[in-house]
Amino acid sequence: MDERALKEIVREIIGTEQTLDDCAVLSCNDRLLVATTDMLHETTDFPEGMTDWQIGWMSAAVTLSDIAAMGARPALVLLAVGLDRGERIREILLGAKACCDSCGAVLAGGDLDAHQELTIVSSGIGFAVGGKVIRRRGAVPGDLICITGPLGRAQAALDGYSCYERYLFEPVPRVSEGERLASAGTSSMMDISDGLVLSLYDLLDANECGYSIDSALLPLLEKVPPEKSREYALFGGGDFELLFTCPPEHLPVPDLDSYMVGRVIRDHTVLVDGKVAEYRGYLHRWT
Amino acid sequence: MDERALKEIVREIIGTEQTLDDCAVLSCNDRLLVATTDMLHETTDFPEGMTDWQIGWMSAAVTLSDIAAMGARPALVLLAVGLDRGERIREILLGAKACCDSCGAVLAGGDLDAHQELTIVSSGIGFAVGGKVIRRRGAVPGDLICITGPLGRAQAALDGYSCYERYLFEPVPRVSEGERLASAGTSSMMDISDGLVLSLYDLLDANECGYSIDSALLPLLEKVPPEKSREYALFGGGDFELLFTCPPEHLPVPDLDSYMVGRVIRDHTVLVDGKVAEYRGYLHRWT
Numbered sequence: 001m002d003e004r005a006l007k008e009i010v011r012e013i014i015g016t017e018q019t020l021d022d023c024a025v026l027s028c029n030d031r032l033l034v035a036t037t038d039m040l041h042e043t044t045d046f047p048e049g050m051t052d053w054q055i056g057w058m059s060a061a062v063t064l065s066d067i068a069a070m071g072a073r074p075a076l077v078l079l080a081v082g083l084d085r086g087e088r089i090r091e092i093l094l095g096a097k098a099c100c101d102s103c104g105a106v107l108a109g110g111d112l113d114a115h116q117e118l119t120i121v122s123s124g125i126g127f128a129v130g131g132k133v134i135r136r137r138g139a140v141p142g143d144l145i146c147i148t149g150p151l152g153r154a155q156a157a158l159d160g161y162s163c164y165e166r167y168l169f170e171p172v173p174r175v176s177e178g179e180r181l182a183s184a185g186t187s188s189m190m191d192i193s194d195g196l197v198l199s200l201y202d203l204l205d206a207n208e209c210g211y212s213i214d215s216a217l218l219p220l221l222e223k224v225p226p227e228k229s230r231e232y233a234l235f236g237g238g239d240f241e242l243l244f245t246c247p248p249e250h251l252p253v254p255d256l257d258s259y260m261v262g263r264v265i266r267d268h269t270v271l272v273d274g275k276v277a278e279y280r281g282y283l284h285r286w287t
Numbered sequence: 288m289d290e291r292a293l294k295e296i297v298r299e300i301i302g303t304e305q306t307l308d309d310c311a312v313l314s315c316n317d318r319l320l321v322a323t324t325d326m327l328h329e330t331t332d333f334p335e336g337m338t339d340w341q342i343g344w345m346s347a348a349v350t351l352s353d354i355a356a357m358g359a360r361p362a363l364v365l366l367a368v369g370l371d372r373g374e375r376i377r378e379i380l381l382g383a384k385a386c387c388d389s390c391g392a393v394l395a396g397g398d399l400d401a402h403q404e405l406t407i408v409s410s411g412i413g414f415a416v417g418g419k420v421i422r423r424r425g426a427v428p429g430d431l432i433c434i435t436g437p438l439g440r441a442q443a444a445l446d447g448y449s450c451y452e453r454y455l456f457e458p459v460p461r462v463s464e465g466e467r468l469a470s471a472g473t474s475s476m477m478d479i480s481d482g483l484v485l486s487l488y489d490l491l492d493a494n495e496c497g498y499s500i501d502s503a504l505l506p507l508l509e510k511v512p513p514e515k516s517r518e519y520a521l522f523g524g525g526d527f528e529l530l531f532t533c534p535p536e537h538l539p540v541p542d543l544d545s546y547m548v549g550r551v552i553r554d555h556t557v558l559v560d561g562k563v564a565e566y567r568g569y570l571h572r573w574t
Contacts, residue, residue: 001373024395039367080326086288093300108311123410
C-alpha cells in the first residue's frame with residue numbers, strides 16, 4: 001500500500017480538510033489553537049552522527065516548525081519517548097528543552113516507554129497570533145512564492161559540506177518569522193522538510209492554482225557549486241525554512257529576510273524554469 | 288536504569304510539578320487546557336486477540352481517560368501511527384474515531400510512518416469544566432477513597448473470564464463521570480490502569496497523606512471467586528475506572544455510581560486491611 005492510498009483512507013475517515021495542514025485547528029474562546037504531532041524513528045529520521053542532545057532538539061523542532069508554519073506561537077510540547085537505552089533520556093530531554101526554550105514554549109511532559117528502536121513522538125500546541133492561522137490553502141495566481149532563507153544547507157551537510165552541519169543537526173524552527181508572516185498578509189504557508197519541489201506539490205494538493213519557480217532566483221550556498229546548490233534547494237531534505245505566498249504589494253515584510261523564488265500561476269502544476277518539475281525529494285532515508 | 292531513576296531524570300529536567308499528573312495544564316484565557324500523550328506498542332500494550340478496530344479504540348481511550356481523570360472535557364485527539372502494514376490503518380482509525388465520537392472529541396489528525404512493530408502515540412487536548420482541574424495532589428486525611436466502578440474486569444478477561452472481554456478490549460473512558468466529579472468537590476483524582484494498589488502508590492507520590500483500603504468494600508465481580516475478584520481489583524491491569532478522594536459530606540455525587548473503598552489517612556503509606564500493601568501491579572506485559 002503506497003503513501004497515496006494511505007492518505008486516501010485517512011481523508012475518508014477523518015476528513016480531507018483535517019489533513020491538508022500539519023496542524024489541527026480548534027476554536028478556543030476568541031483564540032485559535034493549533035495542535036500537531038510528529039513521529040520520528042532513529043534509523044529513518046535522525047542522520048548518523050547526531051548526538052542525543054541534537055536528537056532531542058530535532059524532535060521538538062519538527063513540532064515547533066509545524067506550529068510556526070501556521071503563523072502561530074508555540075505554547076507547549078509533549079514528548080513520548082520509546083527508549084532503547086535509559087541512559088539516553090537525559091540528553092534527549094535537555095536538547096528538547098533547549099529547543100522549546102529558544103521558541104518560548106514549555107516542555108510540559110510526556111510519556112516514557114521501552115522500545116527496540118529509539119522512537120520519539122513530539123506533540124505541540126500553539127495559539128494563532130491575531131486570531132487567524134495561515135494554511136496551505138489560500139494562494140491565488142499572481143501571488144509571489146517566497147522562502148525565509150537559503151535552502152539546501154541540511155542536504156549539503158548530508159553530502160559532506162561540514163560547514164552546514166548545524167543546519168542538519170540543530171535546525172531552527174522559524175517561529176518569529178511565522179508570526180510576522182501571519183500578520184503581514186501572507187496568503188498560504190507551510191514548512192519545507194523534503195525539498196522545495198515536494199513542498200510545492202503538497203501546496204498543489206491543497207490549492208486550485210499552480211506554482212512556477214525560477215531557479216535563478218534561488219539563493220546559492222557558499223562553498224557549494226551553483227548547480228549542486230540549486231539541486232539541493234529543489235530536491236534536498238532537512239531544511240526548516242518557511243515557504244509562503246503573498247500578494248506582491250505585501251513584500252518586503254518588515255524585519256524579515258525573505259527570498260522571492262517564483263510566482264503562483266493559474267495552471268494546476270509545478271514548474272521549474274518553465275518545465276513540469278519531477279515529483280522527487282527527500283525520502284526520509286538518511287544515509 | 289530502572290523506572291524510578293528515569294523518573295528522577297525527567298523531574299530534574301522538566302520539573303516535578305509537571306510530572307505528577309497525566310496531563311499538562313495550561314492557562315488559556317479564562318479556561319484551563321489539559322494536554323496529554325501516550326505511547327502504545329503492539330507487543331506490550333495490546334492484549335492478544337484484539338482487532339485493529341479495538342487497537343484504535345484503545346489508543347484513543349487511554350488519552351481520553353487521562354483527560355477525564357483531570358475532570359476535563361476532551362476536545363481533540365491526534366494519532367501518530369507507526370504502521371507495520373498499511374492495510375491496518377483503516378480499522379485503527381475507525382476504532383479511534385468511534386471512541387473519540389463517544390466522548391464528544393474530534394479525531395483531528397496525526398502522523399503516519401512505517402515501523403517494524405505497530406506503535407501508536409495518541410495525544411489529546413481537553414478543557415477543564417468550571418475553570419478547575421482535579422489533580423493527583425489534594426487529598427487530606429479523613430477524605431473517602433472511591434472508585435467509579437467495579438475493578439478487575441479487564442484482568443478477569445485476561446485470565447479467561449470471557450464475559451469480561453469487552454472491558455479489556457473496548458475500555459470506556461469515564462468522561463462524564465470525571466466532569467461530574469470535578470464539579471462535586473472531589474479533592475484528588477486519577478485513572479486506574481495497573482491496579483488499585485499501584486494507583487494508590489502513584490497518589491502517595493504526589494501527596495503528604497496515605498491511603499487505607501478495606502478490601503471487603505471492593506465490589507465483587509460476578510462469576511469470579513471472591514478472593515480472585517479482590518486480587519484482580521487490587522493488582523490487576525486494564526481497568527479504566529476513576530479513583531478519587533473527597534470529603535465524606537460530598538458523597539453521594541448526584542447521578543454517579545461510585546464505591547467507597549477506604550479512607551485517606553495521616554501516615555504516608557498504602558494499607559490494605561491494615562497492612563502495608565505490596566508494591567505490585569500490572570506490569571504492561573500482556574500475555
